Amino acid sequence: MTEEYESPPTDLITLTRHILSQQYALGETATGDLTMLLIGIQVTSKYIASNVRKARLINLVGLAGATNTTGDDQKKLDVLSNDIMVNALRASGKVAVMVSEEVEEAIIVKGDSGTYCVVFDPLDGSSNIDAGVNVGTIFGVYKVLPGSKGKVEDVLRPGKDMVAAGYTMYGSSCNLVLSTGNGVDGFTLDESLGEFILTHPAIKIPPRGKIYSFNEGNSLHFNPPTLKYLESIKYPANGKPYSARYIGSMVADVHRTLLYGGIFGYPDDKKSKDGKLRMLYEAFPMSFLTEQAGGLATTGTRRILDVTPKDIHGRCPLFLGSKEDVEDLMKCYAEYEGPKTW
Numbered sequence: 001m002t003e004e005y006e007s008p009p010t011d012l013i014t015l016t017r018h019i020l021s022q023q024y025a026l027g028e029t030a031t032g033d034l035t036m037l038l039i040g041i042q043v044t045s046k047y048i049a050s051n052v053r054k055a056r057l058i059n060l061v062g063l064a065g066a067t068n069t070t071g072d073d074q075k076k077l078d079v080l081s082n083d084i085m086v087n088a089l090r091a092s093g094k095v096a097v098m099v100s101e102e103v104e105e106a107i108i109v110k111g112d113s114g115t116y117c118v119v120f121d122p123l124d125g126s127s128n129i130d131a132g133v134n135v136g137t138i139f140g141v142y143k144v145l146p147g148s149k150g151k152v153e154d155v156l157r158p159g160k161d162m163v164a165a166g167y168t169m170y171g172s173s174c175n176l177v178l179s180t181g182n183g184v185d186g187f188t189l190d191e192s193l194g195e196f197i198l199t200h201p202a203i204k205i206p207p208r209g210k211i212y213s214f215n216e217g218n219s220l221h222f223n224p225p226t227l228k229y230l231e232s233i234k235y236p237a238n239g240k241p242y243s244a245r246y247i248g249s250m251v252a253d254v255h256r257t258l259l260y261g262g263i264f265g266y267p268d269d270k271k272s273k274d275g276k277l278r279m280l281y282e283a284f285p286m287s288f289l290t291e292q293a294g295g296l297a298t299t300g301t302r303r304i305l306d307v308t309p310k311d312i313h314g315r316c317p318l319f320l321g322s323k324e325d326v327e328d329l330m331k332c333y334a335e336y337e338g339p340k341t342w
């Protein structure tokens with residue numbers, strides 16, 4: 001029997017080529033500014049990936065000796081990743097406002113050339129770093145309001161106003177997943193080429209999944225509709241319960257949800273009235289991607305992308321994933337007759 005020779009692909013679609021082709025599709029109306037910005041983010045992802053991979057070897061694990069805006073201990077890699085992002089975005093010349101999980105105030109960039117705002121969590125899930133478990137960068141992009149030269153109000157806007165969102169996952173492979181409002185595409189870093197290659201074109205979440213992803217250790221504090229939903233998938237009438245998968249790194253949990261389907265949730269509860277996840281740079285970008293992939297994202301009672309943030313580091317409950325799974329959860333909230341929390 002002769003084995004068929006399968007040659008390597010000869011027409012690789014790199015992330016740069018993909019972003020440029022989206023710009024060309026817009027014709028002369030496109031300025032190229034978003035292209036420059038996204039290419040800048042791509043470079044930061046490669047640099048952060050390289051540091052995450054070597055962290056144990058170059059003494060980058062452990063605490064930096066400071067806390068961030070929300071009182072969490074900052075890891076050395078949190079600080080480094082933040083500096084990499086801030087410097088690259090500032091240097092792109094296209095950014096007027098930045099909001100980072102690691103910086104208390106919005107960063108207003110001086111000069112007139114920036115027309116975009118980038119909100120980001122430079123290294124999410126950093127409690128997982130020292131164990132070598134997946135972590136990631138999450139980002140969302142707004143255009144400045146008409147006439148604005150860059151102020152905090154430019155980002156205190158609903159997530160539906162974002163023009164692009166994405167994340168990079170640093171795991172067994174490094175994956176960058178991006179939407180500019182025209183579907184979702186996933187790229188894998190080929191380290192030998194130093195390029196992100198299109199490996200997951202037009203990601204679509206299955207309409208129903210078989211996996212739920214919640215930190216059930218918080219069940220004691222969960223509100224009744226959350227508990228009712230969890231009961232319904234663990235003790236279903238059809239005798240086929242869902243599987244539990246929870247990494248505790250949102251980027252990895254959402255990445256799996258986008259590819260396999262199911263539901264990811266971080267609810268508000270009796271202890272944390274707004275949940276844990278930050279609206280602007282965690283919930284919004286992930287909800288934007290989920291909707292673009294055909295899924296849903298809700299607080300339980302409201303579409304996440306319709307919520308207007310009151311402050312840049314505010315939090316909100318979040319449930320996202322397969323359309324039918326999220327609809328089942330929303331039904332539990334709609335039927336609940338007790339006091340509404342969100």
Ligand code: AHM
Binds near residue numbers: 101
């Ligand atoms: P971080 O921004 O401090 O890393 O926290 C966000 C992370 C998410 O990645 C993850 O979904 C969640 O916190 C896990 O929280 P918990 O440990 O409470 O389950």
Ligand code: MG
Binds near residue numbers: 101121282
């Ligand atoms: Mg985070």
